[in-house]
Amino acid sequence: MRRPRHWLLYGYCLYLLLPLYWLLNMALRSNSDIVSRLEVIPANPTVANFAEIFTNPVWYQAFANSLSYVVLNTIISLVVALPAAYTFSRYRFLGDKHLFFWLLTNRMAPPAVFLLPFFQLYSAIGLFDTPLAVALAHCLFTVPLAVWILEGFMSAVPTSLDEMARIDGHRLAYFFFRILLPMIRGGIGVTVFFCFMFSWVELLLARTLTASSAKPIVVVMTRTVSASGLDWGVLAAAGVLTILPGLAVVWFVRRHLAKGFAMGRV
Amino acid sequence: MLPVVLVVAFSAVIPLMTVVNYSLQDIFDPETPLFVGFEWYRETLRDPRFMAALVRQLGFSAAVLAIEVPLGILIARSLPREGRLAPVFLVVIAVPLLIPWNVVGTIWQIFARPDIGLLGASIAKLGLEFNYTSSVVDAWITLLLMDVWHWTSLVALLVYAGLASIQAPYYQAAELDGASRWQVFRYVELPRLRSVLVIAVLLRLMDSFMIYTEPFVLTGGGPGNATTFLSQHLTIMAVGQFDLGPAAAFSVLYFLLIVLMCWLFYSSVMREDEQ
Numbered sequence: 001m002r003r004p005r006h007w008l009l010y011g012y013c014l015y016l017l018l019p020l021y022w023l024l025n026m027a028l029r030s031n032s033d034i035v036s037r038l039e040v041i042p043a044n045p046t047v048a049n050f051a052e053i054f055t056n057p058v059w060y061q062a063f064a065n066s067l068s069y070v071v072l073n074t075i076i077s078l079v080v081a082l083p084a085a086y087t088f089s090r091y092r093f094l095g096d097k098h099l100f101f102w103l104l105t106n107r108m109a110p111p112a113v114f115l116l117p118f119f120q121l122y123s124a125i126g127l128f129d130t131p132l133a134v135a136l137a138h139c140l141f142t143v144p145l146a147v148w149i150l151e152g153f154m155s156a157v158p159t160s161l162d163e164m165a166r167i168d169g170h171r172l173a174y175f176f177f178r179i180l181l182p183m184i185r186g187g188i189g190v191t192v193f194f195c196f197m198f199s200w201v202e203l204l205l206a207r208t209l210t211a212s213s214a215k216p217i218v219v220v221m222t223r224t225v226s227a228s229g230l231d232w233g234v235l236a237a238a239g240v241l242t243i244l245p246g247l248a249v250v251w252f253v254r255r256h257l258a259k260g261f262a263m264g265r266v
Numbered sequence: 267m268l269p270v271v272l273v274v275a276f277s278a279v280i281p282l283m284t285v286v287n288y289s290l291q292d293i294f295d296p297e298t299p300l301f302v303g304f305e306w307y308r309e310t311l312r313d314p315r316f317m318a319a320l321v322r323q324l325g326f327s328a329a330v331l332a333i334e335v336p337l338g339i340l341i342a343r344s345l346p347r348e349g350r351l352a353p354v355f356l357v358v359i360a361v362p363l364l365i366p367w368n369v370v371g372t373i374w375q376i377f378a379r380p381d382i383g384l385l386g387a388s389i390a391k392l393g394l395e396f397n398y399t400s401s402v403v404d405a406w407i408t409l410l411l412m413d414v415w416h417w418t419s420l421v422a423l424l425v426y427a428g429l430a431s432i433q434a435p436y437y438q439a440a441e442l443d444g445a446s447r448w449q450v451f452r453y454v455e456l457p458r459l460r461s462v463l464v465i466a467v468l469l470r471l472m473d474s475f476m477i478y479t480e481p482f483v484l485t486g487g488g489p490g491n492a493t494t495f496l497s498q499h500l501t502i503m504a505v506g507q508f509d510l511g512p513a514a515a516f517s518v519l520y521f522l523l524i525v526l527m528c529w530l531f532y533s534s535v536m537r538e539d540e541q
Contacts, residue, residue: 012337013358016415019377020361022384026376038387076273084270105525109278110476112497113517116288117281139273147270201366203479204501218366232376236486239369246364247357254353254360 020243026236034232049237057242058220059238063130066200066216067245072135072194077142078188082238085150086176090159111204114140129211137205142195149194153187154180193253200246217242282521288514306515316516318491319499326495327474330413334470335463337414338421340452343451345426356426359419367416371483373493374412398485402492405485409493417473421466428462429455464535468528475524 028032028045052058087093118137119128127133157180165175169245181188221238289306310316341359346352362370380386380397389396398408431456440450478497485493500520503513 006344008340012341012418013355016358016362016419018384019373019415022377023373025384026382034382038382038384076323080270080273109282110474110478110497110517110524112478112500113285113521114278115501116283116513116517117284120284132473136273143270143273168384171286197364200364203366203368204497218357218368221368221372223451232382235372236376239365239372242366242369243361243364247361250357250360250364254357 021123023236023239026232027240029233031231031233036047049231049233050241052234053237053241059217062215062217062220063241065210065214066206066218069131069134069138069206069214069216070196070199072131073138073142073199074192076135076139077146077195078191080139080149081143081146081191084147085154086180088147088151088160100225109140109142111202115204115208119203122209128209129214131214134206134208134214134216135199137201137209138202140205142198145194146191149191150184150187153184153190157183189253190254193249196249197246200242285514285517288511288516289315306511307519310515310519313512315491315499319494319496322493323475323495326477327471328407330412330417330471330474331467332408333414334421335467338418338466339425339459339463341418341422342425342429343455345474356423359422362416362419362484367479368483370412370416371480374408374415374480375484378408378411384396400489402489405489405493409481409484412484413474413477416480417470419470424462424466425459425484428459432458445478460535464532471531472524472528475527 007264020162025039025042027049028047029039030044030046033039033042033044033076042154099114114137118133121136122128122133159198161179165179170179203218211217217238221235221242290304345359347357365373375383377383378386378396378398381392386396386398395401396404398404436454436458437450440454445453476497477495478501481493481495482498500513500516504517
């Protein structure tokens with residue numbers, strides 16, 4: 001019916017993959033190799049860069065820190081967004097539209113604006129330099145997004161189901177956990193994808209809210225750049241490793257991905 | 267309802283109030299703030315560096331939208347709907363969205379460097395002068411290439427999802443009428459993609475306006491100030507120089523500007539809808 005334009009798609013994928021290939025290429029070469037000559041295919045591939053990351057506590061602890069605040073953030077976002085999304089999708093109340101829009105404006109807030117107050121707030125209550133601080137700060141943009149996506153999925157579930165459950169004598173909690181949540185599994189998966197995506201990729205807030213003990217991987221990467229005269233190979237290897245969790249998540253939700261994007265609406 | 271309001275209040279309202287508070291005061295030491303009214307706002311608006319960053323920011327966002335939205339639509343239209351390759355293409359396209367932003371900067375740094383980068387070295391082989399750390403034009407080209415690489419996927423995935431919801435009979439009817447490919451796009455697909463495109467443009471507008479990490483890693487705002495956008499400028503003011511008052515006034519203006527632009531765009535689209 002419609003002939004897809006293959007050359008464009010393949011060209012674009014090549015454009016996406018080439019820089020990634022180059023990153024992997026660098027990760028597999030020693031630093032002196034990288035600086036001295038250009039090799040499209042590594043002549044003496046080495047895993048020394050990866051070994052460096054897995055044996056140096058600065059690197060692997062940073063990975064653990066990053067993963068812990070991303071997971072915390074995803075859990076917090078889901079826990080607070082699920083009831084809110086249900087309320088927005090089922091009840092009409094005074095100012096509901098305004099409240100919904102207000103939640104979305106938080107998505108529009110530049111993180112740079114919140115830098116200073118976050119820093120002071122979390123220092124004041126003793127959360128500074130903990131994964132929890134970063135997780136809470138990232139809620140700024142993951143919670144509105146989660147509410148937005150989940151509301152779309154819940155609104156697609158007919159309200160007659162709510163009533164049937166009530167007539168059957170089930171309490172709201174039973175309906176919510178046993179009937180509604182399993183029905184919007186895909187939506188929850190997509191929400192996790194988005195929370196993960198925005199929390200994992202963020203640097204500015206994560207950098208400002210941590211000092212030493214909770215330092216995330218992205219920060220360690222920028223500090224190696226400024227400090228010890230640049231080891232491109234290790235940097236590239238760390239880059240490769242930061243891509244892997246994202247790949248895993250996107251692979252799990254690939255079937256729901258298109259549907260999840262379709263649910264977004266203003 | 268209550269938990270969400272609490273968390274958002276904690277992570278958004280309290281900090282925002284602090285910012286507004288700072289923006290109206292002169293703080294030498296935290297004990298003795300001095301109320302200065304709108305002085306910082308006046309100062310910020312007269313500051314040539316703010317204006318220059320704003321102009322660069324507007325240019326960057328306009329360029330990003332002009333490239334990414336049409337390209338995203340083209341990519342989405344050429345993506346296969348089914349078959350074994352369809353999920354593979356989807357995953358490849360989604361990958362740039364899941365890479366930490368500073369890693370995106372790093373990837374392009376090592377890709378575009380004239381000494382060790384594949385792209386930079388290839389261009390140098392062609393005999394062209396290309397150095398994004400010294401030439402303003404090259405820095406902008408690299409930044410735009412990077413942003414297109416990073417974010418076109420978002421537009422493509424949104425449009426792909428929108429296209430998937432158009433039912434086959436529309437296409438069959440268009441085919442019976444002998445519509446050309448352009449006509450199919452213009453009269454069948456575009457009207458049904460409207461709401462998805464509104465979201466795509468809004469998201470790209472907001473996010474390109476907040477860009478910080480990638481240029482920070484790639485060019486550090488240079489050469490000179492050529493790629494210093496609003497977020498960089500603000501971060502330098504707030505964290506680097508610790509000018510709390512002016513930085514806070516800047517923040518409030520910045521935030522209001524984004525909300526205003528999104529609101530104008532959104533309401534003008536909605537008004538057209540009603541007509």
